[in-house]
Amino acid sequence: MDLEKLKQQFIEDIAKVQDEHSLADIETKFLGRKGELTEILKSLAGLTLEKKKVMGPKANNLRDWMSEKIADCKFQIADLKWQKIAKSEKQDINTPTLHYPLSTIHYPNGHLHPLSNFIFKIERVFEEMGFEVVDSYDIETDYYNFTALNIPPDHPTRDTQDTFYIKKINQANNKSKSDEFLLKTQTSSMQVRYMKNHEPPIKIIVPGKCFRRDDDATHSPQFHQFEGLVVDKDLTMGHLKETLSLVMRKLLGEETKIRFRSSFFPFVEPGLEVDVTCPFCKGQGCNVCKKTGWIEMLGAGMVHPNVLREGGIDPEIYSGFAFGTGIERLAMMKHKIPNIKLLYENDLRFLNQF
Ligand SMILES: [Zn+2]
Known part of the structure; x- marks a missing residue:
């Protein structure tokens, strides 16, 4: 029953762990119901009181230490796994982060022109x-834009307000009737x-x-x-x-x-x-x-x-x-x-x- 030898074995085994399955095997090998350390702990009962006092704490400390190492290793495996997933995942940065409440997302506010x-x-x-x-x-008659405002057809003021005229087409002969409509100038x-x-x-x-x-x-x-x-x-x-x-x-x-x-x-x-x-x-x-x-x-x-x-x-x-x-x-x-x-x-x- 060499605890030191057992510890050395554990260190060698855990260094070779690749994934959670091989880690579970190690856990079973040392700490399982019929694990090597478990067997040692069981055998303590048959020892003399003096030997118990020496072996007991050593074996218990080793059990705690192994449990801690296994827990650390589990965490490292899980971490590596997520890093791999994160690397392989294609992220669409245009996707709104809808898993947050909408009210917490800060879209830039627009404003009126x-x-x-x-x-x-x-x-x-x-x-x-x-x-x-x-x-x-927007489209107005020549009358309301000019004539009704005291600007008859021959008034020189019209020269300063040249605009876009809209021809009214006579449907019968397809000829324009007049320049009656225009885009209003004022x-x-x-x-x-x-x-x-x-x-x-x-x-x-x-x-x-x-x-x-x-x-x-x-x-x-x-x-x-x-x-x-x-x-x-x-x-x-x-x-x-x-x-x-x-x-x-x-x-x-x-x-x-x-x-x-x-x-x-x-x-x-x-x-x-x-x-x-x-x-x-x-x-x-x-x-x-x-x-x-x-x-x-x-x-x-x-x-x-x-x-x-x-x-x-x-x-x-x-x-x-x-x-x-x-x-x-x-x-x-x-x-x-x-x-x-x-x-x-x-x-x-x-x-x-x-
Ligand atoms: Zn000034």
Whole structure:
């Protein structure tokens, strides 16, 4: 009964273990019911008390030590097995880790396009002031886009608003009838259309797409405008100025001031250009505002009596004011964007800045 020899045997055997089966064989060989160490432990009972005292603890220690080695070895075998599986497994990194609750996965959050964001902001500002937001048509008739707005067919203003015309084809002879339809050049096209269908008081804001034959760093063939129209009794330039002043403060910052310059638009009388204090230099004068401290921002004026009449409203009883501007222009000013094209390229490096 040489415990030392048994231990040596165990060490040699366990060094050759390949898998859990050969390990189980070793466990049976030494520690099983009829295992070599088990037999020694059993035989202790027949020894004298003195021998028991010497052999007992040695044999028990060896049993504990062997059990520990076998447990270690089991762990190593299991570990190697998983490493092999992990190496051979083809992982699809695009697969969402659905075994976690969805709420714990962090997908990158998107956000609204800066233009959409600005349009919603404009709508909110006007809605707070009691304006109704009205949709407009992208395809409009020549009448509502020009003629009804005091711009007859031979008016020179049409030259500055060349657009895309849509020919109406006569089905009978396949010849075009007229250039009656066009892609609208201004959201003002909604003015008379709305007046014809609604009684004053009218207080509307019309955001929408516009189209013109323009294409450079600050102009795009397709762009957005918003139009405001208010028709009621006893309206004056004072109402117009206070309305625009409030809106520009809310959109561009509390310190923003506005000023009026006389101008000409066929559908208003008097007509005005509205300047705002340059947001880059706060009115001190810089390269953007050409050292003037002011930036031209809107067109506005009191609604021309001809336009009110065209909408079925008596200019002797009612008056109105209107204003409009390009939404890209406002957004570019607000966010200091140098080129209008950046707003349409959908480049995430640009869009992620907002
Ligand atoms: Zn400036």
